[in-house]
Amino acid sequence: MIQMYESLGISREVYEYSEKILSGLKDRFQTIDETAEYNQLKVIKAMQDARVSAECFETSSGYGYNDRGRDTLEEVYANIFHTEAALVRPQITCGTHALAIALSANLRPGDELLSISGKPYDTLEEVIGIRPSRGSLAEYGVTYAQVDLLPDGSFDYDAIRAAIKPQTKMVEIQRSKGYQTRPTLSVTQIGEAIAFVKNIRPDIICMVDNCYGEFVEKKEPGELGADMVVGSLIKNPGGGLAPAGGYIAGTLACIEQCAFRLTSPGLGREVGANFGVMQSFYQGLFLAPTVTAAALKGAVFAANVYEKLGFAVVPDGSEERHDIIQAITFGFPEGVIAFCEGIQAAAPVDSYVTPEPWAMPGYDCDVIMAAGAFVQGSSIELSADGPIKPPYAVYFQGGLTWPHAKLGIMMSLQKLYEKGLVKLA
């Protein structure tokens, strides 16, 4: 084994350090496997109940009328996320697009959007108009208000109550930390917040940005009253096989609105050819619970490796997980860069290129991104992003298999070690 690792560039010191860390993680990994088992059964049951058949994988073109594969897949998603309906489409280009549809489809001029989990994910700033942008909700007269989480990462219920106004039409809750070093919210916490909001005003639409959270727990936010649950297919639910796409699962009323926005008023869900992606959508969803488990093991391993080396990690090494993202704060840009170089060097694709910080659309500073992915930009595949600004934290996620996630972390450590940025005791 060690020779195989050495052939990939891992030194004996890094190998031994890693094995020592791993020997303490057996119980954690067992819990992760048990959640994957439960969620695998949930997915199989949903596919059986919707009578998924070989015809569901057939391609459609043109308008895409009567696309049985597409309609059945949407039924499967609705079942898994405990919602009345779902939109799951290759025409939804990414998570940001899915969220933009969910917001713009259900908000009208004069309505207010209230985020109760603090600042939303970076790319949503332009969607909402927090940072001015063409076509933002702000341009259409939709206002925005925000309640930050308390210092311990929990909801600020007093402030939420005070922020709910007659024009508040929708509440947004972001499950995952995104590019922040706050804790990720559990599904139970999200459910409590939804119940609190609904108790004040039952008509407020509660939307959860579910990116990176799918299949991490046994429950999804739809089970606890979310009106819309939104995510990307090149993250958890695509299982690494979906080549693109996004989903919105929710109440029939919300999903109809979203469909009219995505395609056209009047056409809605009836149109939208599948271009032959259906098998990858179904098969990726089938694999998603175990792929998510692999990514989670990688995240737990990374947390423990870097915590022991003295870096701040969120979540910490022993904390329960609610998404697949691991934040590691290096405090200096070289750490972020070396980490990303290691992730890149461990990839099956593009392992020979060196990632560099660069300006990216949607972000307000240079970002370094490491990914050697089969699907471009896929972050359920092993990948790391680091905005080059204080506190110089790297956000690591993914890994279609646990051995690959493990190699990636070991390689990141190798790069830091070679540059003299860490000492291995």
Ligand SMILES: *Cc1c(COP(=O)(O)O)cnc(C)c1O
């Ligand atoms: C990734 C992510 C998004 C945006 O998804 P893209 O597919 O990158 O557009 C939104 N919110 C959160 C919390 C995310 O992690």
